[in-house]
Amino acid sequence: xxxxxxxxxxxxxxxxxxxxxxxxxxxxxxxxxxxxxxxxxxxxxxxxxxxxxxxxxxxxxxxxxxxxxxxxxxxxxxxxxxxxxxxxxxxxxxxxxxxxxxxxxxxxxxxxxxxxxxxxxxxxxxxxxxxxxxxxxxxxxxx
Numbered sequence: 001x002x003x004x005x006x007x008x009x010x011x012x013x014x015x016x017x018x019x020x021x022x023x024x025x026x027x028x029x030x031x032x033x034x035x036x037x038x039x040x041x042x043x044x045x046x047x048x049x050x051x052x053x054x055x056x057x058x059x060x061x062x063x064x065x066x067x068x069x070x071x072x073x074x075x076x077x078x079x080x081x082x083x084x085x086x087x088x089x090x091x092x093x094x095x096x097x098x099x100x101x102x103x104x105x106x107x108x109x110x111x112x113x114x115x116x117x118x119x120x121x122x123x124x125x126x127x128x129x130x131x132x133x134x135x136x137x138x139x140x141x142x143x
Contacts, residue, residue, distance in 0.1 A: 003053050003054075010050035010053065017043040081098075082097075090139020091136040091138070093121075093139055095125075096117040096118045100116065
């Protein structure tokens with residue numbers, strides 16, 4: 001029963017996500033696929049996963065223990081804080097902190113998590129900003 005609730009919830013979220021992605025305004029200069037293609041693709045993948053969960057639910061789902069549930073809540077809080085931090089501190093700083101915290105909670109030591117966070121942020125920045133030329137949130141330091 002819980003898998004069907006999850007599948008139904010994810011399907012509703014996927015449809016809402018696709019609907020709002022289709023509301024993205026298209027400028028007069030755009031690539032052939034437009035800015036809507038990637039978000040709509042993500043929504044379609046989520047919808048397929050939701051439908052699969054609805055059609056083939058797990059007969060005996062295993063729910064996380066209370067401690068593991070706390071880890072999930074922590075990850076959600078980090079991601080929500082990340083969305084608020086992006087415009088204030090920029091992509092590199094916000095992503096470094098978020099990726100570092102999540103790496104730490106996934107089992108890396110504090111130093112390794114910090115290095116991973118910085119490495120992930122810089123690598124993504126180089127790929128998306130410098131190689132692909134996409135815009136990312138710029139903080140007070142210009143990156």
